[in-house]
Amino acid sequence: MLDSLASSTYNAIEQLHTVTDQGNIHQMTDQTLYAVEGESEIFQEAVASAKATFKFFWRELSWERRRVVPGLDLAAVKVSFGVNTSDPLSPSVEHMWVTDVDFDGENLSGVLMSEPHWVKSLAAGDQVSVPFVDLNDWIYVLGGRAFGGFTVDALRSTMAPVERDEHDAAWGIDFAEAGVIELVPPARGQEPLMFTRGLDTPSDRHALAKLERIEHPMSLNVQDMIEQGLEDDPELISDYDQSGRLLLHREVLAGNHDFVYALLRRGADPQATDSYGRTSFSLAQLAGWPRVITVLETGEPAPQFADQSVGFPAWPIGVGLVVIALSALYFIYFRSWLNGYSPINSYFLGSVGFATCVWVVGQGLVLCTGPWYFRLRERTPMWGNARALDLICTVGGFTIATWAYDLLTRYFLGFH
Structure with missing residues (x-):
């Protein structure tokens, strides 16, 4: 399903997101930031919001990989690739979508979805890896409904209603009202949490604080299975993967508090470092998961947001x-x-x-x-x-x- 939906949206993605204006590269501290001349403030705002909320995308992917039957129709990130050419008319960067995403806290990697226009060293289907700072957007689709897609929304907001309908039909995806973003699906029987693209209203801040302090629904439903799995195979706790990360590192980065607590109770070492020399605590701070930070500091479970439920059907x-x-x-x-x-x-x-x-x-x-x-x-x-x-x-x-x-x-x- 993912491959078929991705292939059906290649043309729309290429048309809407691969061409950038002439730009300059600015060096700020140790990070390279791409500032595109003529890029509107709403697109800059969209990119900032996408980076600030990427952790919710990554948490969803951490559970998608545990599903026996895939639940997501599509999951992708949009990143910037530097253009190395002597052509004075070419842009400095090209924005392209990448699927099969992996993230280690420093870099994003995956498979390029469409053919580049300007980056001649790459082709659709290539494995790519870029630093997180080059992230522009993220999106996943569940049940035909889009979550994320900040720059997509910025583009849709500039369109007339008829043009917006044609855009949505080209994607074949149900987007929210222009100017409104969903980050996660609502619990059964509950209203969805809606955000403005800039994430700058009191309602946005309250809703973000809520999302940061509740568990993913799958975590609530499979906790007993997680506990049993760790008991049956204790080596899962201490074995490093091919990327030089422990299971604890991966779950901390994904914000899975209950999983992290289960690992700590079974002897997982919070001081152990990954291949970049980072501890679980530094990863939790990097990702911005308050409850995970608390459980690593105290060794005790942190309370969830007061009104979280396990999703009792309405x-x-x-x-x-x-x-x-x-x-x-x-x-x-x-x-x-x-x-x-x-x-x-x-x-x-x-x-x-x-x-x-x-x-x-x-x-x-x-x-x-x-x-x-x-x-x-x-x-x-x-x-x-x-x-x-x-x-x-x-x-x-x-x-x-x-x-x-x-x-x-x-x-x-x-x-x-």
Whole structure:
């Protein structure tokens, strides 16, 4: 699935992201930064946000590799490659997408997805490796839904609605509203966490703090299997991989607190260094995982974000609401109408009660059908303290239900 989806998006990716403007290379301390002349502030902002949130991409990939059946449709990073040419019209860098991503805390590596225009030493399908500072963006796709994609969103925000629809159709991916980014899928039955591209609002900061302090859902679900695996094969704790990293180093970098705690309890050495001479603590600081830093400092598990749940499904609650509301409609209203009398003496109270039951049915159906409503809701503007879609559905639903009550009363009883 990954290969087929990746190949289907090569042309769109090449068209949208491989051509850069003429630029200069600036040396700042020990890092090479590519500043592209004419590049708008929104693209610079997008790149900064992508780098700041890359850890969530990497955590998702750490669990994707443990899935028996792959869950992601696509996972890729966009990086800058220096252009070495005497052509004065060529850009200084070329931005290209890379898949099959690996990350060791210093460098990104993977497979180049498309043919370069300017970097003649590379071709699609080549193995490449670049320092993390050259990262421009990341994206993964789960169930057809895009997560990340900051520079993609910056580009979409400059388009007219028709052009944006054509862009999205070329990718074949469901993006959020322009200017809005999702970093991780929502837990079942919960609203998705939405971010602005600049990550600069109080809501953004609160949501980021939350994401940094909760476990990946797979970690919560497979912890017993992890514990059993470490008990059955203790050498997993002390063996270095081909890249010179311990399992502890890899889990620290991915932010998997519960896995790290399980390793520490079984004797993993937090002072052991990787091939770059870094300890687990320095890797945790580099990645920016507060709970992992705490457990390495204290040896005790760090509390999760207060409102994290293990993802209890909302559909049973939704089914319950639908059953209760439909039962009330039948026993209070329809049975009365069928027997030839008004269910409630007051027309006003009767219509309000009927509309309330219909509204509860609607709420139950939303909970039964997953997060689609919440995603659509986030694409509508705020009207006061509420989302436009919530107000439209509530007011529209009560209006239609009141009209239906009047119509049904006239039909069954011949009066209102």
